[in-house]
Amino acid sequence: MKSIHIDIIHPANVHYFKHSIAKWKASGHQLIITCRNKEITYELLELEGLKYIPMGKNARSALGKFFFLLKCEWSIFLLYIKKKPDLSLSFAASYVAHMSFLFGIPHISFDDTEHAGLNRKLYFPFTDLVLNPESYLLDLGKKQFKFKGHMELFYLSQKYFKPDPKIYSELGIDKHIPFVFLRFVSWGAFHDKGQMGFSDDYKIRLVEELATKYKIIISSEGELPEELRPFLIRIKPNRVHHVLYYASLFIGEGATMASECAALGTPAIYVNSLDAGTLQQQAKNGLIHNLRYQKGVIELAYNILENKGYKKDLRAKVKSLSNERYNLTDFLVWLVEEYPKSKKILLERRIDMKESFRDESSILEDNFLK
Numbered sequence: 629m630k631s632i633h634i635d636i637i638h639p640a641n642v643h644y645f646k647h648s649i650a651k652w653k654a655s656g657h658q659l660i661i662t663c664r665n666k667e668i669t670y671e672l673l674e675l676e677g678l679k680y681i682p683m684g685k686n687a688r689s690a691l692g693k694f695f696f697l698l699k700c701e702w703s704i705f706l707l708y709i710k711k712k713p714d715l716s717l718s719f720a721a722s723y724v725a726h727m728s729f730l731f732g733i734p735h736i737s738f739d740d741t742e743h744a745g746l747n748r749k750l751y752f753p754f755t756d757l758v759l760n761p762e763s764y765l766l767d768l769g770k771k772q773f774k775f776k777g778h779m780e781l782f783y784l785s786q787k788y789f790k791p792d793p794k795i796y797s798e799l800g801i802d803k804h805i806p807f808v809f810l811r812f813v814s815w816g817a818f819h820d821k822g823q824m825g826f827s828d829d830y831k832i833r834l835v836e837e838l839a840t841k842y843k844i845i846i847s848s849e850g851e852l853p854e855e856l857r858p859f860l861i862r863i864k865p866n867r868v869h870h871v872l873y874y875a876s877l878f879i880g881e882g883a884t885m886a887s888e889c890a891a892l893g894t895p896a897i898y899v900n901s902l903d904a905g906t907l908q909q910q911a912k913n914g915l916i917h918n919l920r921y922q923k924g925v926i927e928l929a930y931n932i933l934e935n936k937g938y939k940k941d942l943r944a945k946v947k948s949l950s951n952e953r954y955n956l957t958d959f960l961v962w963l964v965e966e967y968p969k970s971k972k973i974l975l976e977r978r979i980d981m982k983e984s985f986r987d988e989s990s991i992l993e994d995n996f997l998k
Contacts, residue, residue: 629655629656629657629658630652630657630658630713630714630715630964630965631657631658631660631711631712631713631714631715632652632657632658632659632660632713632714632715632716632717632964633660633661633662633707633713633715633716633717633724633733634649634659634660634661634662634716634717634718635661635662635663635704635716635717635718635719635721635724636661636662636663636664636669636673636680636719637663637664637666637718637719637720637721638664638666638669638719638884639666639667639668639669639672639865640779640780640884641669641719642669642672642673642676642678643672643780643782643783644719644738644779644782644783645717645782646676646678646783647782647783647788647957648782648957648960648961648964649661649678651957651961652961652964652965655965657965658713659678660681660707660711660713661673661678661679661680661681662680662681662683662703662704662707662724663680663681663682663683664683664684664685664686664700665682665683665684665685666685666686667849668865670682671865672865672866675864675865675866676866681703681707683700683703684696684699684700697722697723700721700723701723701726701727703723704723704724704726704727705727705730708727708730708731708733712731712733713733714733715733715734715735715736715964715967716728716733716734716735716736717735717736717737717738717964718735718736718737718738718751719737719738719739720737720738720739720741720744720747720748720751721737721751722747722750722751722754724751725737725750725751725752725754725755726750726751726754728754728755728756729754734756734757734967734968734971735754735755735756735757736755736756736757736758736759736963736964736967737751737752737755737757737758737759738758738759738760738779739758739759739760739764740760740761740764740778740779740904740905740906741904742764742765742766742904742905743902743903743904752768755771756771756968756971757771757773757971757974757975758771758772758773759772759773759774759775760772760773760774760775761774761775761777761778761779761905761906761909762774762775762776762777762778762909763778763905763906763908763909763910764905764906765904765905765908770975771975773974773975775956775959775981776952776953776954776981776982777953777954777956778887778890778891778906778909778910779887779906780884780887780888780890780891781891781953781956782956782957782960783869783957784869784888784891784892785891785950785955785956785987786950787955787957787987788957789869789873789892791870791873791874792867792870793874794870795863795867795870795871795874796874798863798867799845799861799863799871801843803874805843806842806843806876806933807842807843807844807845807874807875807876808838808842808843808844808845808875808876808877808878808879808929808933809845809846809847809861809871809872809875809877809878809879809880810831810834810835810844810845810846810847810859810878810879810880811846811847811848811878811879811880811881811882811885812825812826812831812846812847812848812849812850812852812880812881812882813825813848813849813850813880813881813882813900814849814850825881825899825900825901825922826881826899826922826925827922828853830922830925831852831853831856832853832855832856833926834879834925834926834929835855835856835859837926838926838929841933842876842933844859845859845861845871845875846859846860846861847860847861847868847880847885848860869888869892872885872888872889872892872894873892873894875889875894876895876933876939877894877895877896877897877929877932877933878894878895878896878897879896879897879899879925879929880896880897880898880899881898881899881900882898882900883898883900883902883904883906883907886898886907886910886916886918887906887907887910887916889915889916890910890913890915890916890946891946892946893915893939893942893943893945893946893947894939894942895932895938895939895942896915896916896917897916897917897919897925897928897929897932898916898917898918898919899919899920899921899922899925900919900920901920901921903918903920913945913949914942914945915942915945915946915949950987952982953982953987954981954982954984954985954986954987955985955986955987956985958985959981959984959985962984962985
């Protein structure tokens with residue numbers, strides 16, 4: 629049995645790894661989870677019943693971020709002295725890569741953020757294997773493997789996600805009332821410096837315009853203008869994917885939620901000056917609208933909302949694409965359990981991924997497409 633260290637830096641990482649964690653635990657492996665305090669990450673882990681070691685909250689200033697990373701380096705150093713794992717897994721966490729290298733532990737990193745160049749320079753030389761979605765734009769060389777699909781398919785395939793209509797009562801709205809879900813980010817990450825999405829004035833105008841015909845629900849990392857606070861969502865954070873599934877439209881600055889919509893077949897407008905290969909591919913496949921600026925978003929939103937067949941057609945595209953993919957959770961479970969032999973097999977392309985990790989949910993059930 630293996631001892632596996634998993635580091636969580638973002639709420640989405642909980643979802644990426646939770647099904648693999650359940651399988652590893654069922655097989656008798658020992659799990660060590662460390663976690664940064666970003667938004668709802670601690671709460672998500674607790675809702676999943678997962679024990680974790682808190683790493684604290686990152687700072688907003690560049691100097692503060694530097695000292696926070698040093699603190700994380702020291703924390704992982706002490707952890708590995710006490711309990712050295714057989715393998716570490718993270719989402720481009722440089723401090724995990726550094727300490728793994730120091731202790732002779734293989735480190736597997738996921739990365740789907742091309743524009744985080746500084747962080748890539750910090751973690752990549754000390755990482756044993758890097759896993760990227762097939763749409764990742766950069767060639768990282770011999771220790772890179774690009775998997776088919778995108779990160780959100782680790783938890784939003786039909787095998788793991790069952791839409792729950794009870795979410796309507798949790799939201800306090802009638803199930804026949806169409807609603808629009810808005811997501812605004814805090815712009816606190818290092819790679820967010822100098823970037824932008826919606827201005828506060830446009831946020832207010834967007835809500836005022838759409839609220840004349842649709843119910844509006846907002847999720848926000850940062851402070852909202854006072855006029856928009858009554859629209860804030862109030863549900864348990866592990867229920868948000870059901871909200872996304874039933875939404876008539878998603879509009880937001882958050883790349884993760886936009887990609888989740890691409891997996892669920894929910895119309896989405898992503899507005900952010902930052903772009904990524906995953907988003908470009910999803911836009912190319914007609915799964916999302918990928919915009920750099922806020923201009924024209926209201927008009928585009930109405931074009932989508934007034935097209936009664938839009939969502940049905942979109943879900944047909946999702947179904948077609950899913951037939952080409954494999955089960956990412958089963959792939960990750962195999963990779964870790966058989967490491968390092970699995971790394972050699974993977975990089976030498978001596979495995980039929982679709983055949984080995986057949987996704988039994990690839991032909992989606994009808995209720996998932998409605």
